[in-house]
Amino acid sequence: SQTIHQWPATLVQPVGSPLSLECTVEGTSNPNLYWYRQAAGRGLQLLFYSVGIGQISSEVPQNLSASRPQDRQFILSSKKLLLSDSGFYLCSFFDRGPGELFFGEGSRLTVL
Amino acid sequence: QQPVQSPQAVILREGEDAVINCSSSKALYSVHWYRQKHGEAPVFLMILLKGGEQKGHDKISASFNEKKQQSSLYLTASQLSYSGTYFCGTESLNTGNQFYFGTGTSLTVIP
Numbered sequence: 001s002q003t004i005h006q007w008p009a010t011l012v013q014p015v016g017s018p019l020s021l022e023c024t025v026e027g028t029s030n031p032n033l034y035w036y037r038q039a040a041g042r043g044l045q046l047l048f049y050s051v052g053i054g055q056i057s058s059e060v061p062q063n064l065s066a067s068r069p070q071d072r073q074f075i076l077s078s079k080k081l082l083l084s085d086s087g088f089y090l091c092s093f094f095d096r097g098p099g100e101l102f103f104g105e106g107s108r109l110t111v112l
Numbered sequence: 113q114q115p116v117q118s119p120q121a122v123i124l125r126e127g128e129d130a131v132i133n134c135s136s137s138k139a140l141y142s143v144h145w146y147r148q149k150h151g152e153a154p155v156f157l158m159i160l161l162k163g164g165e166q167k168g169h170d171k172i173s174a175s176f177n178e179k180k181q182q183s184s185l186y187l188t189a190s191q192l193s194y195s196g197t198y199f200c201g202t203e204s205l206n207t208g209n210q211f212y213f214g215t216g217t218s219l220t221v222i223p
Contacts, residue, residue, distance in 0.1 A: 032209050043114070044154070044199060044213035051209065059210075090153055094209060099142065099161065101201065101211055103153035 002027035006091045006104035013111055019064075019078040021107050023091030026072065031093040033074040034101070035066055038088040050074060086111045113138065115202045117214035124190045124221050132185040132217045134200030143176050143183040144201035144211065147194075154199060157185075190221045 006023040013019060025031050035047040037060075046059045048066035056066050063082060067075045074091055091104040115136040122130050134143065142161050146154035158167045160176035160183060167174055171188040187194055197216045203209065 034211070036213070043215035044201075046113075046210065046212055049210055057210075094211070098156075099144075099159040100156045101144065101146075102156070106153050 002093070002095060002102060004091060004093055004102050004104045006089075006107055008107060009105060010108045011110070013081050013109065015083055015111055016080045019076070019081050019085070019109070021076040021089055021091075021109075023074040023076075023104055024072055025074075025093045028072070028093065028095065030071060031095075033068065034092045034094070035074065035076050036090045036092065036103075038090065040087070044090065048076070081109075081111045083111050085109065113204070113207070113210075113212045115200055115212060115214040117198075117200055117217050119217060120215070121218040122220070124187075124194075124219065126192060126221055126223055127189050130187045130190060130219060132187075132198050132200075132219075133182065134184070134202070134214055135180070135182045136202050136204070138181065138202070138204035139206070140176075140178065140181050140202050141205050142203045143174075144203075145174055145183075145185050146199045146201060146213075147196045148199065148216075149196045157198075187219070190219075192221050192223065195219055195221045 003026045034049045036044045050068045089107045092101045118133050144159045145157040148154040174185045176183045199213045199216050201211045201213045
């Protein structure tokens with residue numbers, strides 16, 4: 001069965017510091033991968049999606065970037081965090097069988 | 113790209129019914145519905161692929177009006193466990209495999 005893991009679960013970072021969130025998927029190959037952000041009390045905002053290794057499409061060009069160095073690994077990064085980057089970050093993959101988006105446990109980022 | 117959900121919030125007593133609506137400005141290929149408990153990841157409820165398709169999941173069902181680019185989620189005889197935030201996710205015809213979510217509907221079921 002497919003599983004998805006992301007880490008760290010929680011982090012508190014100062015403004016201007018770098019960021020790296022990692023996500024790995026198991027039990028599937030060549031998945032479509034996504035990063036979403038959820039600000040407090042808000043909806044899910046699509047940040048990046050990837051259909052294959054090295055193929056990244058950006059929805060929000062701000063100070064965040066994403067990379068896919070391996071088929072089942074998706075990384076969200078920033079060189080310098082802003083206060084507005086605070087939120088709940090969710091990695092997900094699309095299972096074409098049931099047509100379902102599976103979400104990781106989420107990473108809660110607080111930028112101070 | 114983001115679909116619009118209504119209402120933003122609803123409070124129900126156990127046993128009451130509710131309808132959550134989702135509409136898009138884009139022609140849709142599919143609509144997904146998810147429920148999110150506080151501090152947790154969203155959990156998949158159902159997907160609707162065809163215009164006019166209706167699906168059910170316990171006492172939760174949904175419809176998809178392809179022509180109107182709308183979907184509705186129906187919660188019947190609500191239970192305390194139904195509380196959470198409900199999101200619709202849409203996949204449009206010209207941007208396949210990109211999923212955009214509405215702003216969510218907060219549902220609270222009280223005894």
